Amino acid sequence: xxRTVKSFLQTLKFSVGYCRYYFNHNCDLRIAxxxxxxxxxxxxxxCLGNSWNxxxxxxxxxxxxxxxxxxxxxSEQENWKVxxxxxxxxxxRIKKKLKVMYNKYTFSMSSxxxxxxxxVYFEENGCIFRSKSDADEGSVEVLLSTExxxxxxxxxxxxxxxxxxxxxxxxxxxxxxxxxSCIVTKFEKLPMVEYIIPNVFSFEWATNDVLFYxxxxxxxxxxxxxxxxxxxxxxxxxxxxxxxxxxxxxxxTKDRRFLTINSNSKxxxxxxxxxxxxxxxxxxxMQQRTKGVIYHVEHRNDELYILxxxxxxxxxxxxxxxxxSYGMENWQLVYTLKEKTKLIxxxxxxxxxxxxxxxxxxxxxxVISLVSHSxxxxxxxxxxxxxxxxxxxxYNASTCYFQLxxxxxxxxxxxxxxxxxxxVEQEAPITINCHIVRLEAKSQDEILVPITVxxxxxxxxxHRKPLLVHVYGAYGIDLNMSFKAEKLMLIEDxxxxxxxxxxxxxxxxxxxxxxxxxxxxxxxxxxxxxxxMLLHGLGFSQPKYTALTGSSAGGVLAGALCxxxxxxxxxxxxxxxxxxxxxxxxxxxLPLTIEEQEEWGNPLADEKYMEYIKSYCPYHxxxxxxxxxxxxxxxENDQRIPLIGLLRYVHKLRxxxxxxxxxxxxxxxLIPNIILNVQAGGSHCTPLWEDSLNEVxxxxxxxxxxxxxxxx
Numbered sequence: 001x002x003r004t005v006k007s008f009l010q011t012l013k014f015s016v017g018y019c020r021y022y023f024n025h026n027c028d029l030r031i032a033x034x035x036x037x038x039x040x041x042x043x044x045x046x047c048l049g050n051s052w053n054x055x056x057x058x059x060x061x062x063x064x065x066x067x068x069x070x071x072x073x074x075s076e077q078e079n080w081k082v083x084x085x086x087x088x089x090x091x092x093r094i095k096k097k098l099k100v101m102y103n104k105y106t107f108s109m110s111s112x113x114x115x116x117x118x119x120v121y122f123e124e125n126g127c128i129f130r131s132k133s134d135a136d137e138g139s140v141e142v143l144l145s146t147e148x149x150x151x152x153x154x155x156x157x158x159x160x161x162x163x164x165x166x167x168x169x170x171x172x173x174x175x176x177x178x179x180x181s182c183i184v185t186k187f188e189k190l191p192m193v194e195y196i197i198p199n200v201f202s203f204e205w206a207t208n209d210v211l212f213y214x215x216x217x218x219x220x221x222x223x224x225x226x227x228x229x230x231x232x233x234x235x236x237x238x239x240x241x242x243x244x245x246x247x248x249x250x251x252x253t254k255d256r257r258f259l260t261i262n263s264n265s266k267x268x269x270x271x272x273x274x275x276x277x278x279x280x281x282x283x284x285x286m287q288q289r290t291k292g293v294i295y296h297v298e299h300r301n302d303e304l305y306i307l308x309x310x311x312x313x314x315x316x317x318x319x320x321x322x323x324x325s326y327g328m329e330n331w332q333l334v335y336t337l338k339e340k341t342k343l344i345x346x347x348x349x350x351x352x353x354x355x356x357x358x359x360x361x362x363x364x365x366x367v368i369s370l371v372s373h374s375x376x377x378x379x380x381x382x383x384x385x386x387x388x389x390x391x392x393x394x395y396n397a398s399t400c401y402f403q404l405x406x407x408x409x410x411x412x413x414x415x416x417x418x419x420x421x422x423x424v425e426q427e428a429p430i431t432i433n434c435h436i437v438r439l440e441a442k443s444q445d446e447i448l449v450p451i452t453v454x455x456x457x458x459x460x461x462x463h464r465k466p467l468l469v470h471v472y473g474a475y476g477i478d479l480n481m482s483f484k485a486e487k488l489m490l491i492e493d494x495x496x497x498x499x500x501x502x503x504x505x506x507x508x509x510x511x512x513x514x515x516x517x518x519x520x521x522x523x524x525x526x527x528x529x530x531x532x533m534l535l536h537g538l539g540f541s542q543p544k545y546t547a548l549t550g551s552s553a554g555g556v557l558a559g560a561l562c563x564x565x566x567x568x569x570x571x572x573x574x575x576x577x578x579x580x581x582x583x584x585x586x587x588x589x590l591p592l593t594i595e596e597q598e599e600w601g602n603p604l605a606d607e608k609y610m611e612y613i614k615s616y617c618p619y620h621x622x623x624x625x626x627x628x629x630x631x632x633x634x635x636e637n638d639q640r641i642p643l644i645g646l647l648r649y650v651h652k653l654r655x656x657x658x659x660x661x662x663x664x665x666x667x668x669x670l671i672p673n674i675i676l677n678v679q680a681g682g683s684h685c686t687p688l689w690e691d692s693l694n695e696v697x698x699x700x701x702x703x704x705x706x707x708x709x710x711x712x
Contacts, residue, residue, distance in 0.1 A: 069643065069644050069647065072644075072647040072651065073636075073643070073647065073678060076647065076650070076676045076678055077678060079675065079676070080675065080676065080677050080678070083673065083675045084677070084698065086705065087698065087701035087702060087705055088701075090701040090704050090705060091697045091698055091700075091701035092697075094489075094697045094700050094701055094704070095693060095694070095697040097489060098485060098486055098489060098693060098696065098697060099693070101485035101486075101488065101489055102485050102693070104485075105410045105483065105485050105488070114391050115133060115394065116161050116165065117165055118132060118133055119131065119132060119133060119165065120132075120133050121143075121159070121161065123156055123159075126145065126146040126147060126151075126154060126156065127142055127143075127144065127145045127146070128142075128143045128144045128156065128159060128168070128170065129141065129142055129143065130143050141191075142191075143168060143185060143187070143191045144168070144170055144183065144185055144191065144193075146172055149172075149183065149193065151172050151174070151181075153174060153175050153176070154172045154173065154174055154175070155172070155173050155174075155175060156170060156171070156172055157171040157172070157173055157180060158170070158171050158202075158203075159171075160203060160204060160205055160211075161205070162205045162207075162208050162209065162211075163205060163207065163208050163256065164208040165187065166186065166187050166208060166209075167184060167185065167186055167187065167194070167205070167208070167209065167211075167229060168184070168185045168187070168191075169182055169183070169184050169185075169203050169205070169211055169213075170182070170183045170185065171183075171200060171203070175681075175683070175691070176637050176681040176683055177637065177683055178219065178639055178683055178684065179198070179199055179216070180199070180200055180201065180216070181196055181197065181198050181199075181200065182195075182196070182197040182200040182203055182213060183195075183196055184196070184197070184211065184227075184229060186229070194229055195227070195229065197213060197227070199215055199216050199217055200213050200214065200215065200216065201213075201214045201215070201216040201221045201249060202214050202221075202249040202250050202251075203250065204250050204251065204252040204259055205252070206226070206252070206259050206274060206276045206279035207276060207277075207279055208230075209228055209229045209230040210226055210227075210228050210279045210280075211226065211227050211228075211229070212224060212225070212226045212238065212250050212259055212261075212274070212279070213225055213226075213227070213250070214248050214249055214250055218591040218639075219591050219592055219639055219640070220244070220247070220591050220592070221247050221248050221249065222240060222241040222242075222246070222247075222248055223237065223239070223240050223241075223248070224237075224238045224239040224240075224248060224250060224261050225237055225238055226238050226279065226280075238261070238274075238283065239261050239272065239283060241263050243263075243265070244594040244595065245265040245266075245594050245595050245597070245598065246263045246264060246265045246270075246595075247263070247264055247265070247595070248261065248262065248263045248264075249262050249264075250262065251296075252276070253297070253298050253299040253348075254298060254299075254300075254348045254349075254395045255299055255300060255395055256276055257275075257276060257299045258273045258274060258275060258276060258297070258299050259273075259274040259276055259279070260272065260273060260274070260286075260296075260297050261273075261274065261283055262296065263289070264294070265289075265595070265598060266475075266595070266598040266599060267291060267292055267294070267598050268289045268290060268291050268292065268293055268294060269289060269293065269294045269295045269296070270285070270286075270287070270288060270289035271285075271286040271287065271295065271296070271297050272284065272285055272286065273285075273286055273297070273326075284326070285326070286304075286326045287326060287327055287328050290310075290328075292309065292314070293308065293309055293310045293328070294308065294309045295307065295308035295309070295310065295328075296308070298348045299323070300348065300350070300370060302322065302323050303320050303321065303322055303323065304320065304321050304322075304323060304326075305318060305319070305320050305334070305348065305353070305370075306318070306319045306320065306321065306331055307343075307346060308328075308331070309510065310328050310331065311333070313336070313339065313511075314510060314511065314514075315336070315337045315339070315341070315509050315510050315511070316337050316343045316509075316510070317333060317334075317335065317336045317337065318333075318334040318335040318336075318353060318355075318368065319331040319332060319333055319334055320332055320334055334368065334373060335353075335355075335366075335368050335373075335375060337355075337357070337509070338359070339509070339511075340359065340360065340508040340509055340511075340512070341357050341358070341359045341508075341509050342357065342358040342359070342478065342506055342507055342508065342509050342512075343355060343356075343357060343509075344356040344357065344358055344387070344478075345387075345388075345389050347389055347393055347400060348395075349393070349395060349396070349397060349400070349418060350395055350396050351369065351370050351371050351418075352367055352368065352369060352370060352400075352418045353367075353368040353370060354366075354367050354368075354389075354400045354416070354418075355367075355368070356387055356389065356402070358478070358507065360438075360450060360508070361385075361438045361450055361452055361501075361507075362379060362380070362382065363379075363380040363384050363385070363386075363387060363404070364377055364378060364379055364380060365377070365378040365380065365400075365416060365423075366378075367400075367416065367418065367421070376421050378416070378423055380404060380414075380423075381404065381429075382436070383406055383409060383429060383436060384404035384405070384406060384409075385405070385406040385407065385452065385481035385482075386404075386405050386406065386480075386481040386482045387402050387403060387404045387405065388402060388403045388405075388411070388482075389401075389402045390402060390403065390413075397418075398417065398418050398419055399415050399416065399417055399418065400415070400416045400418060401413065401414070401415050402414055402415075402416075404429075405481075405482050405483045406436070406454075406481060406482075406483065407454065407481055407482070407483060407484055407487040407488075407497060407499075408432055408434050408454055408483070408487050408488045408491050408497075409429055409430065409432060409483060410430060410483045411482075411483060412425075412426075412427040412428070412429050413426040413427050414426060432488070432491070433456060433457045433458060433491075434454055434455065434456060434457060434491050435454070435455055435456075435457050436452065436453070436454055437452075437453040437454075437455075438450065438451070438452055438453075439451040439452075439453060439534065439535075439538070441500075441527070441530040441531040441533070441534040442530060442534075443523070443526050443527045443530045444523075444526040444530065445523070445526070447503070447515075447523075447527075449500065449501065449502055449503070449527040449530060449531055450501040450507060450508070451498055451499065451500055451501065451531050451534070451535070452481070452498070452499040452501070453496065453497070453498050453499075453535070453540060454487075454491060454496070454497040454498075455491070455495075455496045455497070455540070456491050456492070456494055456495075459494050459496075462496065462539050462540055462541065463539045463540070463541060463542055464541075464542075464545065465494050465495065465496050465540075465541055465545065466494070466495050466496070466541065466545045466546075466547065466703070466707050466709065467495070467496040467497075467498060467535065467540055467541030467545060467546045467547065468490065468495055468496070468497050468498070468547050468548075468549060468703070469498045469500060469528075469531070469532060469535070469546065469547065469548045469549070469569070470497070470498065470499045470500065470549055470550070471500050471502060471528050471548065471549075471550045471554050471557050471558055472502075472504075472505055472550060472551075472552075472553065472554040472557075473502040473503065473504035473505045473516055473524040473527070473528070473553075473554065473556075473557050474504045474505065474516075474517070474524075474553035474554070474556065474599065475504075475505075475506075475513070475517075475553060475599060476504075476505065476506035476510065476512075476513030477505060477506055477553075478501070478505055478506050478507050479499050479500075479501060479505065479507070481499065486696050486700060489700075490700075493709075496535075496540050496541055498531070498535055498540065500527065500528055500531040500532075502516065502523075502524045502527035502528050502531070502557065503515045503516030503520065503523045503524050503527055504516025504517055504520075504521065504523075504524040504557075517598075517599050517600070518598075518599070518600070518601050518609075519601065519608075519609070519612055521556070521600070521612070521613075521616055522612075522615070522616055524556075524557050525557055525560045525561060525564065525616060528557050528561055529561065529564070529565055529568065532546065532548075532561075532568050532569070533568070536568075543567060543568050543569060543570060544570050545570065545707060546568065546569045546570055546571075547569065547570060547571040547572065547573065547703050547706070547707075548561065548569045548571075548572045548573075548628075549572070549573045549574070549575075549699075550574055550575075550577060551574065551575035551576060551577065552575070552576055552577065552578060552640070552641070552684070553578050554574075554577065555574050555576075555577020555578045555579050555618065556577075556578050556579070556581060556616070556617075556618065558572055558574060558577065558618075559574075559577065559579045559618025559619075559649075560616045560617075560618055560621070562618070562627055562628060562630070563618060563621040563622060563623065564621075566625060566626060566627050566628055567626070569628045570628050570629070570706060570707065571628050571629045571630070571631075571702070571703055571706040571707070572628050572629070572630045572631070573630075573631050573699045573702065573703065574630070574631070574632045574633070575632075575633045575695075575699075576633065576634060576635060576638055576640070576641045576684055577618075577632060577641070577646070578641060579617075579618040579619055579645065579646065579649045580617070580618070580619040580642070580645030580646070580648065580649055581600065581613055581616075581617040581618070581619070582603065582610075582613045582614055582617045582619070582620055583619070583645060584642060584645060585597070585600050585601075585602075585603060585613065586603060586604060588604070590642075592640075600613060601613065618649065619645070619648065619649050619652065622649075622652050622653055622656045623656055624656045624657075624659040624660040624663060625656070625660050626657075626660060626670075626672070627653065627656070627657055627660075627672050627674075628672055629672040629673040629674070629675075629702075629706050630650075630653065630672065630673070630674050630675065631673075631675045631677065631698075631699065631702045632646060632649075632650065632675070632676045632677065633677045633679065633695055633698075633699070634646045634676060634677070634678045634679065635678070635679050635681070635683055635684065636678055636679060636680055636681055637681055637683045638683055638684045639683065639684060640684040641684065643678065646676065647676070650674055650676045653674050654674045657671070657672060657674065673702075673706070675702070677698065679691070679695070
């Protein structure tokens, strides 16, 4: 079983980036794609319980007095009870509508079925099933049940089947934690759980009974081990990464010739090769890590194919080299992506390589013949904003299957015939009364920033319609443009949706990310302001009807805009936002502080970064002024966003607003609502569907109330 390059690209970013807000069957089982494996982001967590104390590190500008995290948390929980009661009726109406839409569009999407040999494997409701590919529909065998194993409210992240189909390895994670366990099941007369390995991130079968896996602790993954399950059962250490900036995972090439140990930072890679026919031999170094060179390895016909940033321009290229000639001085160019193009995914077949690309908001397939090196470029339908390759395509297959989707369009299946060079639409998209417009805003430095806009085709007087602006802008991660039922509901209700693809994200390739990280972070803020001003200037809503939403690292730009230009927006909804940047990156006790320096800079070593981060950090730039209303959702068990930072942020924001109100001393001024909803349990990962549904309805109810809208 294999994971595609998409997981490799995500792992490089070490970022959750965006959260999937609701349960999606198409995302629960990723035998090939593994898109539910959460790459790393931030360093986040301090335990609740003890008081937080100022460490007096250089540049720490938090208040001198101590905060009791428990007391602040209790106070916020009481505040939420009072605040949420005001939205209860609206929330119930929204929830009722969303349940209908979820059932219609989300739960109607079947779980992906994966063929392996003569069997088909699929997952439903926490169980893994197997059937013969030619068997009757009712002839299905239950291989594993998370409930039966005592893993309640668990998520199945990935499975791997051994080559002889006698073993299955499955990773299972609680919805309240980021730690996964690997369950090894043996198929005899009845499936039997043979082993449970705790704290596992990735794993692959090298042979029928040799499993390689990585051990994860406190969001850090530095060790690779192997385990055997027949004859003499044992485990041994294979590889240890010494550099704290790097994160290790493993991958098996599509033809099962090599298993690769991949050690990646945000700016460089190192790959070690394990020959699957001799898994106990020492791994062979492919190419020593080199600053600025990222690479990933596949294999075909005694040649290694390398997806890499090596050479100019500094975008992804496909290169190759014979087995045995490993160093990059031997790499030969096969194909280079054109400028401003985002590589989303890549699938290797026996004679073809299929690249899934995005260029200025439009999706393309580039199909490279590995025999003739000819390239076919296929532009995909204009309505499509995101796509997923289907799990575990057969290496010898002649058809590449994938799904296209958009925020308001459920996934639809397509097939590309590799030999015939022919695209087949297997399902027609649903008819939606929605227009999509792609715009470009001119930022402060004259750079054009893409915006994708959706609105109801029947809407009139768009300047009076509510507008929901989406932003992220970090780690080279794109905004999430996959389908969400709540987005379709908003369109039906006359809302305008705008997705601002600011620098720091990855929508226009690696250079787009580089131009918005480290000492360029403020460019993302300038981009966001330019996007909103262009939308208003073109008649898409106006400030008093405009809301801004962001999650995780998207909270940096959203919070910075609230400080710099609060008059552009009326309300803000943030999910687990990163708003206390400086204090977090200064805390070396947090597990990912060193890794994050390649995204934010190192203020511990460079005073310039100290001052630069301080210039945009949302927490450090709060001041007495009129702010928009803000709803923040946080998670008690979040290992990435320290809860104490969010508690301090909300406390300081309220105080600034009170100071502003007193200084104005005018009756009739609109007092913003500053609300923090701390979810008991929960983590920085995908929540369970019911929890997520409640969360989404509370967000929407907040916005409807803020804008004086009633949903009957």
